[in-house]
Amino acid sequence: MTTATNRRVTAPTQPPGPEKQKKKRLTFTGGLMAPGVAVLALLSILPFIALVVMSFSTVQLLGGVRLSWAGLDNWSRALADPDMWSSWLKTIIFLGATLGLEMVLGIGLALLLHRVTRGRGLLLSLILLPMFVAPVIVGLLGRYLTDSTFGLYAWLLNQMGWEGDILGGTTSAFVAVVLMDVWEWTPLVALITLAGLSSVNPSTMEAASLDGAGYWRSLQHIVFPSISGILLVALLIRAMDAVRYYDIIFVTTNGGPADATKIIPIRLFENAFRFFDLGYAATIGLMMLVLTILIAQGFVRVLARKD
Amino acid sequence: MSTTTADARPTRKSTGTNVLVGVLVVIALLWTLVPLVWMLAGSFKNSSDVTASSPVWFFEPTLDNYTSLFSGPNNLTPYLWHSLVAAGCAAIFSLVLGTLAGYGLANSTMRNKHHLSFWIISTRMAPIAAVILPLFLMFRLAGLIDTLPGLILAYMTFNLPFAIWLMSAFFSDIPPSIEESALVAGCSRWQAFWHVVLPLSKAGLVTTGVLCLVFAWNDYAFATVFAGPSSQTLPIAASQLVTQTGIDWGQLTAIGTIVVLPMILAGLAVRRWLVTGLTLGAVTGE
Numbered sequence: 174m175t176t177a178t179n180r181r182v183t184a185p186t187q188p189p190g191p192e193k194q195k196k197k198r199l200t201f202t203g204g205l206m207a208p209g210v211a212v213l214a215l216l217s218i219l220p221f222i223a224l225v226v227m228s229f230s231t232v233q234l235l236g237g238v239r240l241s242w243a244g245l246d247n248w249s250r251a252l253a254d255p256d257m258w259s260s261w262l263k264t265i266i267f268l269g270a271t272l273g274l275e276m277v278l279g280i281g282l283a284l285l286l287h288r289v290t291r292g293r294g295l296l297l298s299l300i301l302l303p304m305f306v307a308p309v310i311v312g313l314l315g316r317y318l319t320d321s322t323f324g325l326y327a328w329l330l331n332q333m334g335w336e337g338d339i340l341g342g343t344t345s346a347f348v349a350v351v352l353m354d355v356w357e358w359t360p361l362v363a364l365i366t367l368a369g370l371s372s373v374n375p376s377t378m379e380a381a382s383l384d385g386a387g388y389w390r391s392l393q394h395i396v397f398p399s400i401s402g403i404l405l406v407a408l409l410i411r412a413m414d415a416v417r418y419y420d421i422i423f424v425t426t427n428g429g430p431a432d433a434t435k436i437i438p439i440r441l442f443e444n445a446f447r448f449f450d451l452g453y454a455a456t457i458g459l460m461m462l463v464l465t466i467l468i469a470q471g472f473v474r475v476l477a478r479k480d
Numbered sequence: 481m482s483t484t485t486a487d488a489r490p491t492r493k494s495t496g497t498n499v500l501v502g503v504l505v506v507i508a509l510l511w512t513l514v515p516l517v518w519m520l521a522g523s524f525k526n527s528s529d530v531t532a533s534s535p536v537w538f539f540e541p542t543l544d545n546y547t548s549l550f551s552g553p554n555n556l557t558p559y560l561w562h563s564l565v566a567a568g569c570a571a572i573f574s575l576v577l578g579t580l581a582g583y584g585l586a587n588s589t590m591r592n593k594h595h596l597s598f599w600i601i602s603t604r605m606a607p608i609a610a611v612i613l614p615l616f617l618m619f620r621l622a623g624l625i626d627t628l629p630g631l632i633l634a635y636m637t638f639n640l641p642f643a644i645w646l647m648s649a650f651f652s653d654i655p656p657s658i659e660e661s662a663l664v665a666g667c668s669r670w671q672a673f674w675h676v677v678l679p680l681s682k683a684g685l686v687t688t689g690v691l692c693l694v695f696a697w698n699d700y701a702f703a704t705v706f707a708g709p710s711s712q713t714l715p716i717a718a719s720q721l722v723t724q725t726g727i728d729w730g731q732l733t734a735i736g737t738i739v740v741l742p743m744i745l746a747g748l749a750v751r752r753w754l755v756t757g758l759t760l761g762a763v764t765g766e
Contacts, residue, residue, distance in 0.1 A: 201669045202584040209581030209644055216637045217603040223614035238620055285504050298748055300512055305747040307698035309715045310736045314515050317729055323531040325518055361758060368755040368763050406762045413605040420700045424719055438609040445613055446705065458610030469602045476762055
């Protein structure tokens with residue numbers, strides 16, 4: 174109220190400076206953005222147009238790249254392809270399993286670390302290590318650990334009475350690649366949640382405990398509501414990356430055994446670079462793009478709510 | 481008053497919970513560290529120990545795996561060089577362009593700014609498999625397959641939008657009054673940015689640079705399609721040890737260690753800002 178009247182009073186006395194300055198500011202920021210945005214446009218809009226065109230074409234690679242118009246062939250084939258839909262189903266199960274486990278374990282880990290007072294810094298550093306490991310190394314290391322003749326984890330399972338080839342069975346292979354992803358990315362969820370927990374006012378948490386509310390009830394009524402925004406950020410960040418990366422499956426099972434782990438990016442890759450059916454692969458790529466754009470929209474909306 | 485009760489609380493609370501916390505921490509540490517320790521140990525084992533049917537806990541460490549990686553006709557040096565150049569250049573170019581554009585974006589007053597931001601973030605999040613396809617055709621037409629510039633461009637498809645978005649988030653955290661007082665003191669807009677704002681953003685610059693480096697260094701998907709004999713990177717070298725006839729796990733664990741160790745050190749160096757960096761500025765930590 175007061176600021177509004179103030180502005181009204183001072184406005185007429187001010188020279189027409191601000192307007193001029195605003196215009197100058199615009200060109201300055203525009204000039205700074207120009208090179209980056211130009212390169213980004215080259216690296217994203219051009220490929221996007223190419224991807225759309227490819228999805229309506231038959232792409233030939235031999236004897237120079239040639240595109241020939243195929244109309245809606247790729248799209249109608251994709252929509253009628255039961256294999257592709259089963260890949261989507263596996264993708265959804267894979268996303269559900271990895272994101273679910275990572276959120277639950279990550280939140281649990283953060284609550285645990287939050288309770289540790291001595292040496293928390295060192296502990297957190299150690300817990301974070303898997304995040305920096307290249308996913309392809311996670312996959313290869315997973316193969317080393319689960320190998321049926323010399324794998325450490327295979328040996329452990331053997332001692333406990335479970336026998337068989339972990340990456341050879343359909344269910345166990347799926348569980349294994351899910352757990353490799355969980356191993357790598359649970360620390361990220363824990364890290365984000367921990368940042369949220371540190372921002373919860375300790376006295377509100379303390380008051381809850383003093384009121385006689387049990388640990389679980391104080392979590393449910395005080396802690397989770399106040400960090401729900403941050404948890405959503407963690408979920409969306411993980412969801413976007415889980416659709417992006419497929420390195421782990423690529424080097425462990427490559428979609429097998431019997432298509433058990435053939436999630437959608439693996440199928441795309443197979444169509445593009447084994448069958449060289451790039452037009453069809455582009456159709457799958459556009460479907461994936463729609464999914465990530467929806468997730469990104471959610472992410473931006475959460476950010477806007479924070480501001 | 482309440483603080484004293486709070487201080488007394490942990491001791492009053494049965495040691496049972498403390499034991500439970502301790503046990504859970506140990507389990508979490510084992511789950512996290514055993515694979516890494518096993519990889520490191522494997523890289524120092526001889527060929528029979530590394531694939532022994534029952535785990536070998538104690539062994540005489542040998543450097544054979546590392547020395548054989550760096551000797552012979554198919555040695556690792558060029559791969560290491562390609563990785564360094566591709567990841568390093570992609571990180572530096574992205575950081576420079578991203579810092580300028582990020583500052584512009586943070587201070588821009590343009591009307592459709594949110595559309596621009598959304599385009600930038602969706603570029604960062606685009607599925608790699610969907611990006612590779614059109615780039616593969618474009619690179620073939622432009623003769624960029626199996627070249628380091630091609631790899632650098634490919635890595636910039638995700639690092640550049642990441643750098644723009646993240647630097648913009650870091651710049652938004654700097655109070656505008658600092659920049660305004662520099663302008664009042666007679667600085668030009670550029671001088672205010674270069675001499676005042678940029679030195680205040682060192683943490684942001686280092687974090688963004690390190691994360692760009694980690695993302696590019698760790699890439700495998702792009703390199704499998706775009707890299708050839710004259711541009712293969714370390715992750716490709718690792719996967720090439722997997723052959724039909726068998727896998728040399730000693731060498732593989734050694735390459736794994738070489739790939740992982742520098743990134744762990746770089747990542748931990750910016751731990752304080754990791755939350756901000758990895759959530760693209762959505763969450764600020766500590």
